[in-house]
Amino acid sequence: MGVKVIPRAARVYIGCALLGAGTCVLPALRPxxxxxxxxxxxxxxxxxxxxxxxxCRLIGRALGGSVPMGTGSFFPVLLASALLLPPAxxxxxxxxxxxxxxxxxxxxxxxxxxxxAATALAVWAAALTAEALGGPTALGRGxxxxxxxxxxxxxxxxxxxxxLVLTALDGGIRATAGGLPPRAAWxxxxxxxxxxxxxxxxxxxxxxxxxxxxYGPVAALFVLLPMYISCWVFAQYHRERAAHQATIRxxxxxxxxxDTYTRGHSERVGHASVLIARELGMADDRxxxxxxxxxxxxxGKLGVPTRVLTKDGPLTPEERRVIELHPxxxxxxxxxxxxxxxxxxxxxxxxxxxxxxGYPYGLHGEQIPEFAxxxxxxxxxxxxxxxxxxxxxxxxxxxxxxxxxxAGTQFDPRMVTALVQALDRHGWQxxxxxxxxxxxxxxxxxxxxxxxxxxxAPAAKEPA
Amino acid sequence: MRPGASTVxxxxxxxxxxxxxxxxxxxxxxxxxxxxxxAFGTLIAxxxxxxxGAAPGEREPAPLGAAGALAYALLGTSxxxxxxxxxxxxxxxxxxxxLAGIVPHIARGRGPGLDHFARRVLTVGFAALCxxxxxxxxxxxxxxxxxxxxxxxxxxxLVLTALCDAVLAALLLRARTGFPxxxxxxxxxxxxxxxxSAVCATGTVMAxxxxxxxxxxxxxxxxxxxxxxxxxRRYAAVRTVNxxxxxxxxxxxxxxxxxxxxxxHRVAALSAAVGRELGLSGTELxxxxxxxxxxxxxxxSLVDPVEGGATALLPAEDQxxxxxxxxxxxxxxxxxxxxxxxxxxxxxPYREQPPAxxxxxxxxxxxxxxxxxxxxxxxxxxxxxxxxxRDYHPDVVECLARVLARGGAPGVTSAVPG
Numbered sequence: 001m002g003v004k005v006i007p008r009a010a011r012v013y014i015g016c017a018l019l020g021a022g023t024c025v026l027p028a029l030r031p032x033x034x035x036x037x038x039x040x041x042x043x044x045x046x047x048x049x050x051x052x053x054x055x056c057r058l059i060g061r062a063l064g065g066s067v068p069m070g071t072g073s074f075f076p077v078l079l080a081s082a083l084l085l086p087p088a089x090x091x092x093x094x095x096x097x098x099x100x101x102x103x104x105x106x107x108x109x110x111x112x113x114x115x116x117a118a119t120a121l122a123v124w125a126a127a128l129t130a131e132a133l134g135g136p137t138a139l140g141r142g143x144x145x146x147x148x149x150x151x152x153x154x155x156x157x158x159x160x161x162x163x164l165v166l167t168a169l170d171g172g173i174r175a176t177a178g179g180l181p182p183r184a185a186w187x188x189x190x191x192x193x194x195x196x197x198x199x200x201x202x203x204x205x206x207x208x209x210x211x212x213x214x215y216g217p218v219a220a221l222f223v224l225l226p227m228y229i230s231c232w233v234f235a236q237y238h239r240e241r242a243a244h245q246a247t248i249r250x251x252x253x254x255x256x257x258x259d260t261y262t263r264g265h266s267e268r269v270g271h272a273s274v275l276i277a278r279e280l281g282m283a284d285d286r287x288x289x290x291x292x293x294x295x296x297x298x299x300g301k302l303g304v305p306t307r308v309l310t311k312d313g314p315l316t317p318e319e320r321r322v323i324e325l326h327p328x329x330x331x332x333x334x335x336x337x338x339x340x341x342x343x344x345x346x347x348x349x350x351x352x353x354x355x356x357x358g359y360p361y362g363l364h365g366e367q368i369p370e371f372a373x374x375x376x377x378x379x380x381x382x383x384x385x386x387x388x389x390x391x392x393x394x395x396x397x398x399x400x401x402x403x404x405x406x407a408g409t410q411f412d413p414r415m416v417t418a419l420v421q422a423l424d425r426h427g428w429q430x431x432x433x434x435x436x437x438x439x440x441x442x443x444x445x446x447x448x449x450x451x452x453x454x455x456x457a458p459a460a461k462e463p464a
Numbered sequence: 465m466r467p468g469a470s471t472v473x474x475x476x477x478x479x480x481x482x483x484x485x486x487x488x489x490x491x492x493x494x495x496x497x498x499x500x501x502x503a504f505g506t507l508i509a510x511x512x513x514x515x516x517g518a519a520p521g522e523r524e525p526a527p528l529g530a531a532g533a534l535a536y537a538l539l540g541t542s543x544x545x546x547x548x549x550x551x552x553x554x555x556x557x558x559x560x561x562x563l564a565g566i567v568p569h570i571a572r573g574r575g576p577g578l579d580h581f582a583r584r585v586l587t588v589g590f591a592a593l594c595x596x597x598x599x600x601x602x603x604x605x606x607x608x609x610x611x612x613x614x615x616x617x618x619x620x621x622l623v624l625t626a627l628c629d630a631v632l633a634a635l636l637l638r639a640r641t642g643f644p645x646x647x648x649x650x651x652x653x654x655x656x657x658x659x660x661s662a663v664c665a666t667g668t669v670m671a672x673x674x675x676x677x678x679x680x681x682x683x684x685x686x687x688x689x690x691x692x693x694x695x696x697r698r699y700a701a702v703r704t705v706n707x708x709x710x711x712x713x714x715x716x717x718x719x720x721x722x723x724x725x726x727x728x729h730r731v732a733a734l735s736a737a738v739g740r741e742l743g744l745s746g747t748e749l750x751x752x753x754x755x756x757x758x759x760x761x762x763x764x765s766l767v768d769p770v771e772g773g774a775t776a777l778l779p780a781e782d783q784x785x786x787x788x789x790x791x792x793x794x795x796x797x798x799x800x801x802x803x804x805x806x807x808x809x810x811x812x813p814y815r816e817q818p819p820a821x822x823x824x825x826x827x828x829x830x831x832x833x834x835x836x837x838x839x840x841x842x843x844x845x846x847x848x849x850x851x852x853x854r855d856y857h858p859d860v861v862e863c864l865a866r867v868l869a870r871g872g873a874p875g876v877t878s879a880v881p882g
Contacts, residue, residue: 140677143610145543148680203688206673206681213676219615222672223688225665230692247709250796254716258764303719306767329719336715337708 006110010177014110017117017169021091024124028088035089042217043081047097050074050224075162075197076227078119079204080220082126082158083135084211090127091120118169126162130154139212146209155208159201163193203227248292251299251334258306265382270294272378272419273371275426279418280374286342293343293371294378297350300330324359327351346371350379353410373412377403377419380411385428396428468639472579475636479582482589486555496549500542503679505561507532507686512565514693527663527693528686529565530584533558534625534667535674537592538618540599541610543678548600554592559585579636586632591625615672622664626656647745654746662692710799714757722763722770727831732756735827737867738860739820747800752820754799755806759824762790762807777832783811814857822857826864829856841868 028035051074074097081093098119103111130136135154140146171186178185203223211220252266273294274287282290301309304326308319315323331348334340349363349372356364384399394402400420407413495501511529537554539547562581595618598604608614630652637652638645666689673681714728735756739749763770763786770778778786791808795801802820809821810828817825826848833844845865852858
């Protein structure tokens with residue numbers, strides 16, 4: 001969310017959550033309350049210990065990976081405490097850990113307070129649900145076996161309650177602090193978190209059962225290891241997904257060594273391609289691919305001798321023929337990269353024309369892959385609107401008029417219309433111009449899409 | 465006979481013998497607690513079925529099957545009642561369930577390797593042998609009771625079992641590839657920290673869970689492990705993509721006409737072989753291989769390509785400049801920093817280089833100089849030997865000579881085919 005100054009609404013909201021959490025915890029702190037302090041202390045310490053490696057890089061590295069774990073990796077501990085303890089005590093056990101856990105962005109203090117309050121409330125709700133359904137008695141004790149098929153009900157209900165409360169509260173903070181409209185704030189949150197919470201609920205149940213059995217808390221600890229590894233792998237997965245973007249950047253950088261003109265051009269073509277594709281109503285995962293296609297469309301220029309590529313003045317027919325090989329070189333380079341999917345065909349065919357006079361294959365009309373038609377329009381548009389060594393930049397309306405003039409012969413009219421509409425709606429802010437000397441592409445995370453939020457990308461994007 | 469074939473034969477033979485004995489004994493004496501056997505058997509078979517979509521080289525393609533088998537080997541009590549199944553019944557159930565789960569895969573022509581299955585049988589046999597006789601004689605309950613000590617005892621046994629498995633795996637790998645044993649064992653042990661430890665922990669928890677709560681514990685615990693398996697798959701898939709990208713960057717120089725076809729892959733394969741010979745393992749080898757694949761990327765900056773891509777013949781200053789530019793690109797690929805460092809330092813005098821860069825430098829020079837023909841290869845090696853005062857590390861050159869004498873880069877490398 002990147003909020004530096006906390007809006008008033010958010011402050012009030014966090015205040016309310018803190019107040020609510022305080023009310024939940026209070027009964028445990030009253031004198032005379034029957035709280036199993038030993039269990040509370042053990043669970044609280046366990047949860048805090050689990051969150052610690054993510055906080056301190058040093059410990060994290062010692063445990064075999066410097067990748068910070070997402071918070072929420074240790075919900076099984078919380079759900080186990082919801083099953084083992086009375087509601088107020090369970091909420092209390094959650095607080096030290098969530099106060100200690102890592103905070104991604106500043107300001108840290110309000111975020112910590114908020115998280116502690118939200119977690120405490122969620123655990124309290126889960127414990128209340130479990131208690132109402134007779135969870136604690138269904139767990140068995142010592143040599144008495146638990147009432148197992150039945151115990152799944154309170155455990156499942158507790159996990160559900162936990163998930164619901166957490167999602168509701170999270171949506172609230174997104175609406176108040178992030179300034180999102182309420183519907184956008186909650187959209188997709190529940191769907192994403194339901195499945196992981198069910199799994200956490202099962203692990204929490206098993207932890208609670210083993211905790212109460214004759215084998216004691218030691219045995220319960222073993223449940224955490226597979227969960228921990230699963231979460232660690234998941235964190236790795238996100239890091240690696242970010243590496244996807246990085247490898248795309250590496251390919252662009254490789255072209256960049258040869259021909260500095262392409263710097264910025266590739267990114268802008270990627271951006272324009274996404275504008276067109278979004279206007280055509282393409283699905284989100286295809287948008288990523290069309291962006292890759294736009295960014296990488298000229299990667300084949302690697303195969304063109306630098307002398308030809310950077311030549312000032314008119315090209316000889318021979319040199320022109322060499323340059324026209326670049327779509328094929330590009331395709332040859334990226335054909336092994338599974339996740340580029342349709343983008344590979346776009347790279348091969350982005351110089352085809354609707355009337356069949358393009359290269360390399362002279363395809364026409366619908367024979368040309370859809371993405372190639374998108375990229376062709378985006379490429380031409382950016383070429384006209386940016387300054388090159390041989391021509392000055394033209395204003396956007398002139399470029400659009402030129403595109404419309406060539407629609408049907410050179411470009412797909414559908415794509416041109418889409419670009420015109422998209423620019424009407426969003427305007428065109430070229431991020432980097434080709435003339436800028438030595439722009440540092442490093443701190444520009446918006447150039448390539450950030451890895452999308454939580455759960456796994458659709459299976460379609462995985463390589464075969 | 466291939467060297468090492470006897471080792472592989474011995475391992476397979478032992479597994480076959482153990483399996484057959486298990487079946488024979490179980491048929492002869494009948495099945496103890498058929499309910500438990502059926503439940504664990506089903507779990508193992510399902511776990512094997514869940515191999516779908518496993519990548520060919522995946523370390524543990526069926527973690528659920530492995531965890532279920534280990535749990536059955538270490539099962540003492542079930543919901544408070546003592547069990548009596550022995551070592552041989554454990555082996556029989558694991559083999560039968562494993563086969564049942566594998567049959568559909570074999571029918572589709574994608575069965576797992578025999579070695580993997582043999583290893584599974586032997587490992588489970590080992591775990592059961594450590595636990596069942598002691599338990600059935602009552603010694604475990606007498607000395608350790610049914611408390612935390614019992615749980616810790618199970619963990620200890622599983623750690624021993626994991627060690628045994630790693631030793632077996634390294635043995636088989638050595639027999640097949642001829643790589644030195646030490647680094648292979650280290651690799652196996654390090655890899656155990658990943659999914660192996662999750663399998664072991666789940667095995668322990670399943671055994672304890674069934675002891676405390678009966679067979680219902682099995683499905684409850686299977687779900688988190690399946691999640692782990694799924695995460696591992698995705699992780700592996702993304703790693704594949706990264707490797708593909710590296711391979712395509714390696715191809716870039718060839719397409720640009722900077723290097724002869726196949727140069728990057730040859731250097732990578734030979735570097736990996738030399739690296740193994742020098743005792744590198746795991747991450748170090750991956751870094752070495754990736755660096756070797758991308759070592760020539762800096763040449764893209766040259767206005768005119770070097771003749772034949774042979775940078776080894778350029779003046780030292782130019783070599784270093786190209787190396788620095790290459791490092792710049794590699795830094796952006798998202799591969800570990802170490803890879804970029806190797807690419808950057810590949811042209812430095814060997815005393816200032818990290819070990820991997822020494823290897824890349826020597827192997828690259830060899831490939832540049834050798835061309836084709838045996839005479840050229842010998843000449844190239846001779847030139848490297850003459851350069852050991854400053855440019856090439858003497859040990860690396862000698863190692864390269866040994867590897868070449870054995871017939872170049874042997875057997876498998878993890879290099880991506882172009």
